[in-house]
Amino acid sequence: MKGALGHGLESKRLERWMALLSSMEPGDGPAIAALLDEEKAAGRQFGVETMAFWQTWARVDAKGAWAYAQEHADAVGKSGVESLLKSWAFGDPAGAKAAFAELGESPLKEMVLSGLAHGLAESDPAAAVDFASGLPEGLQIDAAVHVCGSIISTMGNEGAQAWFDKLPADSPIFNKEASRVMMEALSRSEPGAVEKFAFARLDQQWATRPAEQNFAASMIMRNGGSPWDFVAAVMEKHPRPDAPLALTVWVANLSPKLAITWADANPDHPAAERVLAGASKAFLQRGNPEQAAILLERVTDPDLRERAGRE
Incomplete structure (x- = not known):
């Protein structure tokens, strides 16, 4: 694997790396993690390869990968923890949610929530909303941003709007935050998109809140209107x-x-x-x-x- 990372052509390097990861066994994880950490310390960043490694380790041995990440949190870093939890949530949502629930006030909580929310959103959007809506307000806001961001990335603006309109009405905090993420995304699309979105949803609960009315107006301006x-x-x-x-x-x-x-x-x-x-x-x-x-x-x-x- 060290030889694969040394390949000068990026596409070939990634091809060889992925081929090696395809035969990864649970016990290989610590050595590969150490190799990537050595490369990073030497100034060689392999972002895609590192993400693929953590996602693969989570697939073949999520609990082992999680134990290592907790013990070597500084070396694993934010992106490593997020990649691990995203893959874990994608393949074993119950296990990933249980790991999050057991964290307490760990400094890893924010990055774990990010990975978990993205993984749930891309594997089961309805389950992601249920999970996020059940969190305390502060965490719910963060989770809503991650979930809605993943939905937009996966479904595109039109698909995400259809998803947004089907959100349960009994999740006002989630819906409010999702409306903000939607409008921010639409502000970077064709002119008039935010205004059309906001006008069509004046009857929704979030639109009654002064802070969201202000935000919608600012996004309409950003969108060129x-x-x-x-x-x-x-x-x-x-x-x-x-x-x-x-x-x-x-x-x-x-x-x-x-x-x-x-x-x-x-x-x-x-x-x-x-x-x-x-x-x-x-x-x-x-x-x-x-x-x-x-x-x-x-x-x-x-x-x-x-x-x-x-x-």
Whole structure:
């Protein structure tokens, strides 16, 4: 195996390495791990080969690989532990989940959860959601990010959206975090994708949360669009009488110019004055009272004017 790593042509090196791993026995694991650690110490990184090794060891002897990883955590590293748990979860989800449950407050917990979540998501998406939804809130958020990331990678954006819409409604934390991962992924696709996603799901529970409304608006902007049609729809569907300018001020701070452009193009829209008032307050917060005053002159609602003028 040392000879295989020395091959100068990457494709041939990987071909030879994989051929050798195909005949790996459980007892070979420690020696191969030590070899890879020696190579790393010498400055020779073999990322793909190392990942393949840990996944293979997990397949032929998951408990032995896990025992070694716990004893040599620094040498195995984050990627090694994640590769091990991903493969273990793929082939023996019950065993991998049991190992995670027994960790306690181990420093390995974060990387174990990452590998476990990715492995479950790619072998049984429904089981991955059930597992993640049963975790405490902090861990559930991390697991949701890993699960949804794997689903998007495996199914693509369209398939992942269909999966997202079938998530159980009784997992609000998971669904909220999944919505964020979905929108972040869509923000890197064709323009308008985030806006289309968010508009189609205004009735879902996550869309009622102010933090998710803010996030959706920011992702719409990142995706090359203006968020104000979305903001106007949200304010109509999920009004906040106690804080009527909260959403408009937050979004206007991302780009006051887009707020003014939208209000100019939609002067008769029911939300136009709230958008102007929000933009005015955003300018005031930015230390530009002159521009704030110009916008505030266009607001006729006395309550909105009063709220927008507060520091």
